[in-house]
Amino acid sequence: xxxxxxxxxxxxxxxxxxxxxxxxxxxxxxxxxxxxxxxxxxxxxxxxxxxxxxxxxxxxxxxxxxxxxxxxxxxxxxxxxxxxxxxxxxxxxxxxxxxxxxxxxxxxxxxxxxxxxxxxxxxxxxxxxxxxxxxxxxxxxxxxxxxxxxxx
Amino acid sequence: xxxxxxxxxxxxxxxxxxxxxxxxxxxxxxxxxxxxxxxxxxxxxxxxxxxxxxxxxxxxxxxxxxxxxxxxxxxxxxxxxxxxxxxxxxxxxxxxxxxxxxxxxxxxxxxxxxxxxxxxxxxxxxxxxxxxxxxxxxxxxxxxxxxxxxxxxxxxxxxxxxxxxxxxxxxxxxxxxxxxxxxxxxxxxxxxxxxxxxxxxxxxxxxxxxxxxxxxxxxxxxxxxxxxxxxxxxxxxxxxxxxxxxxxxxxxxxxxxxxxxxxxxxxxxxxxxxxxxxxxxxxxxxxxxxxxxxxxxxxxxxxxxxxxxxxxxxxxxxxxxxxxxxxxxxxxxxxxxxx
Ligand SMILES: Nc1ncnc2c1ncn2[C@@H]1O[C@H](COP(=O)(O)OP(=O)(O)OP(=O)(O)O)[C@@H](O)[C@H]1O
Ligand SMILES: [Mg+2]
Numbered sequence: 001x002x003x004x005x006x007x008x009x010x011x012x013x014x015x016x017x018x019x020x021x022x023x024x025x026x027x028x029x030x031x032x033x034x035x036x037x038x039x040x041x042x043x044x045x046x047x048x049x050x051x052x053x054x055x056x057x058x059x060x061x062x063x064x065x066x067x068x069x070x071x072x073x074x075x076x077x078x079x080x081x082x083x084x085x086x087x088x089x090x091x092x093x094x095x096x097x098x099x100x101x102x103x104x105x106x107x108x109x110x111x112x113x114x115x116x117x118x119x120x121x122x123x124x125x126x127x128x129x130x131x132x133x134x135x136x137x138x139x140x141x142x143x144x145x146x147x148x149x150x151x152x
Numbered sequence: 153x154x155x156x157x158x159x160x161x162x163x164x165x166x167x168x169x170x171x172x173x174x175x176x177x178x179x180x181x182x183x184x185x186x187x188x189x190x191x192x193x194x195x196x197x198x199x200x201x202x203x204x205x206x207x208x209x210x211x212x213x214x215x216x217x218x219x220x221x222x223x224x225x226x227x228x229x230x231x232x233x234x235x236x237x238x239x240x241x242x243x244x245x246x247x248x249x250x251x252x253x254x255x256x257x258x259x260x261x262x263x264x265x266x267x268x269x270x271x272x273x274x275x276x277x278x279x280x281x282x283x284x285x286x287x288x289x290x291x292x293x294x295x296x297x298x299x300x301x302x303x304x305x306x307x308x309x310x311x312x313x314x315x316x317x318x319x320x321x322x323x324x325x326x327x328x329x330x331x332x333x334x335x336x337x338x339x340x341x342x343x344x345x346x347x348x349x350x351x352x353x354x355x356x357x358x359x360x361x362x363x364x365x366x367x368x369x370x371x372x373x374x375x376x377x378x379x380x381x382x383x384x385x386x387x388x389x390x391x392x393x394x395x396x397x398x399x400x401x402x403x404x405x406x407x408x409x410x411x412x413x414x415x416x417x418x419x420x421x422x423x424x425x426x427x428x429x430x431x432x433x434x435x436x437x438x439x440x441x442x443x444x445x446x447x448x449x450x451x452x453x454x455x456x457x458x459x460x461x462x463x464x465x466x467x468x469x470x471x472x473x474x475x476x477x478x479x480x481x482x483x484x485x486x487x488x489x490x491x
Binding site: 035037041042055056062063064065066067068090091126129 | 164203237239290291311313314316321324369371373374484
């Protein structure tokens, strides 16, 4: 299942993320792909808002992972600086994936083969200075349902 | 009575240990990545993995003591960074420091990494308080008000990307290599900072000290993409210079404003981006106009190191703000809640 949604501002992207965040469940895995500056962090900020997290959501590029406590915990990963899949295991990715929180990965495409089959993949393409094309795709029922409810 | 503090730092990429006397005099300052020979890539190989910290931590501590010509028993206390940072990395330092404190029966002090950057200044300058400090690095962009040594209040931070992160990412798009800060600084020297007008996020009525660099990042990337799409050659030096000017303008404007509003004569700069030549020059110049003075550490103390941790730890030690053996790593650690 695939769905395409276009946003025309950062605020719209955050709103889209928020709508998704409100539909997510403990243990959910979201992979966010897109070039530098596509809007992955802006989207993740929205997801956090949807999880009722009001803390500032800053870019996790440098620290690789930011953890927030919300309605359910939010694990915000950024694999931009990682070169070796081993490092991902060493920062404890597997434990987070098995945990009760929502895990969101920026730059997930760098290591796409290691993620569980059940996941939601979001691809962002900048089609203009302020327009972003979002493609949501998933193969498993729980995520297909969520995609169906998005953008209604 | 000894005044030697052992500082331990493992919050991000660097594994480091240092011995500092009285929060001022550096006896040793060891950084694992600098001991390695494989600097052939011209940059720091990120020591992201906790395993690498674990392998290196005992070694850098032993080296720090050896270079300082002292032993564990000569120490007054052990200072360790307990946040903010990556939890697995932080834990290596925290657990090592706790073990040492327990085994040696020495006090343990827990240092905030951002305040450690501030304290790098205390190693080389005698600062008159109150002061304002701008901490700019790959992971942080924070404005602090300092009432006294070791008494800090956060007055502003980035809402998205850190300044150093923006430098690294734009350097990547311009294919200038890593680390991006020095690379941009260098090519910008030959560029025109007014060639492109990139956005400066001054705004925010209620949050005048909040920074934002992601808008600038995407504007610069847009400009580069458009030129590449049209088949134009990208004037790398001009783009770098104009980007750098935009970052520096915002940092200077907000720092000066903070000094003005807080009424401080002294302004400190800290963190890896403090080494940027335009930032140093422009900030110094803007502050001098109002009769304010800028202080910053030498480059080796701007990037992550453990001497700054020992310096910040000294203040806690003097105030007897000791950490318990139940000390934990705090990945998201606010300024002012360092206990
Ligand atoms: N429709 C839009 N949706 C999201 N962001 C937009 C949009 N239009 C413009 N922008 C701008 O694009 C930038 C997106 O930056 P952001 O840091 O979120 O991207 P990112 O994909 O996380 O980048 P990085 O690869 O560095 O992690 C912001 O500055 C934002 O204002
Ligand atoms: Mg991002």
